[in-house]
Amino acid sequence: MIVKSVTMISWELDPFYTRGGAAYAIRRLANQLTGLGIETRVLLPDWPDTRPGKDLTPLLMPMFLKMRAELRRAPRVLQCSEFCRAALEAVEQIRTSAESDAVIAHGDEGAMFIILRSGKRSFEPSVFWLHSLYDPPISDLSKNQRQILPSGSLLASAVMMADIVVTSTGILKDAREFEWPDRLKELQKALTIASAEHRVLTVESTGCLPGVPKNSQNQLIPGSNLENLKNVPSPYVLFPCRPSVDKGLGIFAAIAERLRADNIACVAVQRPAQRAKSENPSRNAFIYWLPWLAQDELLVAMRNAACTVLPSITEGFGLAAAESISQGVATLYQQVGGHHGLQALPNALPVPLTTSERAHLYGLWSELIGIHPDSWPVWTRHEISLSPLVDKWVEAIRSVVYRANGGMGSVKNAHFPERPVEERWANKLRRRIEVGPNV
Numbered sequence: 001m002i003v004k005s006v007t008m009i010s011w012e013l014d015p016f017y018t019r020g021g022a023a024y025a026i027r028r029l030a031n032q033l034t035g036l037g038i039e040t041r042v043l044l045p046d047w048p049d050t051r052p053g054k055d056l057t058p059l060l061m062p063m064f065l066k067m068r069a070e071l072r073r074a075p076r077v078l079q080c081s082e083f084c085r086a087a088l089e090a091v092e093q094i095r096t097s098a099e100s101d102a103v104i105a106h107g108d109e110g111a112m113f114i115i116l117r118s119g120k121r122s123f124e125p126s127v128f129w130l131h132s133l134y135d136p137p138i139s140d141l142s143k144n145q146r147q148i149l150p151s152g153s154l155l156a157s158a159v160m161m162a163d164i165v166v167t168s169t170g171i172l173k174d175a176r177e178f179e180w181p182d183r184l185k186e187l188q189k190a191l192t193i194a195s196a197e198h199r200v201l202t203v204e205s206t207g208c209l210p211g212v213p214k215n216s217q218n219q220l221i222p223g224s225n226l227e228n229l230k231n232v233p234s235p236y237v238l239f240p241c242r243p244s245v246d247k248g249l250g251i252f253a254a255i256a257e258r259l260r261a262d263n264i265a266c267v268a269v270q271r272p273a274q275r276a277k278s279e280n281p282s283r284n285a286f287i288y289w290l291p292w293l294a295q296d297e298l299l300v301a302m303r304n305a306a307c308t309v310l311p312s313i314t315e316g317f318g319l320a321a322a323e324s325i326s327q328g329v330a331t332l333y334q335q336v337g338g339h340h341g342l343q344a345l346p347n348a349l350p351v352p353l354t355t356s357e358r359a360h361l362y363g364l365w366s367e368l369i370g371i372h373p374d375s376w377p378v379w380t381r382h383e384i385s386l387s388p389l390v391d392k393w394v395e396a397i398r399s400v401v402y403r404a405n406g407g408m409g410s411v412k413n414a415h416f417p418e419r420p421v422e423e424r425w426a427n428k429l430r431r432r433i434e435v436g437p438n439v
Helices: 020-037 069-073 076-095 107-117 144-148 154-161 169-177 182-196 223-230 251-263 295-303 321-327 338-343 354-371 376-383 386-403 425-435
Strands: 004-008 041-047 060-066 103-106 126-129 164-167 199-201 237-239 267-271 289-292 307-310 331-334 349-350
Touching: 004 020, 004 076, 004 289, 020 041, 020 060, 020 321, 020 425, 041 076, 060 076, 069 076, 069 295, 076 103, 103 107, 107 126, 107 154, 107 338, 126 154, 154 182, 154 321, 164 182, 164 425, 169 182, 169 251, 169 338, 169 354, 169 376, 182 199, 182 354, 199 425, 223 289, 223 295, 237 251, 251 267, 251 376, 267 295, 307 321, 307 386, 321 331, 321 338, 331 386, 338 349, 349 386
Parallel strands: 004 041, 004 103, 041 060, 103 126, 126 164, 164 199, 237 267, 237 307, 267 289, 307 331, 331 349
Antiparallel strands: none
16 A cells, blocks of 8 residues: 555644644644655634645645634534534545545544544544643533543543554653553553554654754844843743643743842743733743744744753653754753653753652643643642752753853754654654554
8 A cells, every 4th residue: 555645634734723833743744744745635624813824735735624603612622523523524525536545633633533433434544643641621522422432531532443543652651651640541541552452653753843954043033023032131041832831831930930049041932912911920930031933033042042941741742842952952851751752862951750750740730631731720739849840950950051160151062963764754654554553
């Protein structure tokens, strides 16, 4: 079998609809697939704020599924469920006129598609791409919808029903090495079983990186959002992720408060159209805030930083850390989930965690899922018990920023080698589809 065409089910895709890193990752996967000569359809929800695309190759074909206006006010899990129902109908229509060698559903937003499709006859494999461990509550689903789930977990149900499950080796490592909290136990069990059944394909964040342009510029771009960096004292460390508790903003805020005596500035990036006032107390912490940065601006901010700081609570793949590393920036990160795969790379500086600390972070993540990934009250309940971990971070940052002689400056960064072609997400996926799902 030779893969010639695939269909993807995705809630977001850069630049049409972008909420976070998954939109960029899925677009890069699509670009890799089309670069291999594979026709790639991407089914997307058609929201009023969907932006037009550009620079599309003939092999990349976004298809927008109309969403009812009243769904904008519905719980997110219901929005995604309706999108998956519409996507299932669209896939059936596509099959009447075109071939598809695999159907790929992305993240928790596409999980219901895998579940709905499992009861229908299909010839092409269903691929579930597990981008994160966000397992939304299913209480908002109807009784009939909940009844078709083989477990009380949406993600676990999709993992159980998919022909191929794509995740990182780090997620599997965490699943094998310690017990996850009750809310995540069904997902942990489903991943372990899928791995034993040889239905899991592991890929790493470095397989989703764009090419690093030669002669990358570090100068601040006049008139851009980077102008604000001129007001930041040097040296500074950068939190390059979405500013939320699940990405480690609570830990970063605690780090910033402790580093103020060291004259090390801590910089973070606001969300798009961030309100002037925020309910998040970290806004009043000792953090220098930049406006939302475009991708090229963020890379410049990374390259000018003494180091980047990524104290994520969990990570599906760890794309932000991999991007930082690829830019030749000293990158401090926590060894959870997808971050495990970064350890052997140049410029990668793990802050070591004990197994109990990893389990503690998963417990925090479990509580965040139940309320909101950016719930500051949940972080506050864990802040004191995680204080020793913050101490580790502070010492690690100091060791990077201070030279051995006591002066200030960044560590010497190593060249990031070009990654083998066979490690790219699309190459690994194509190979797995062609040889069969249970390999």
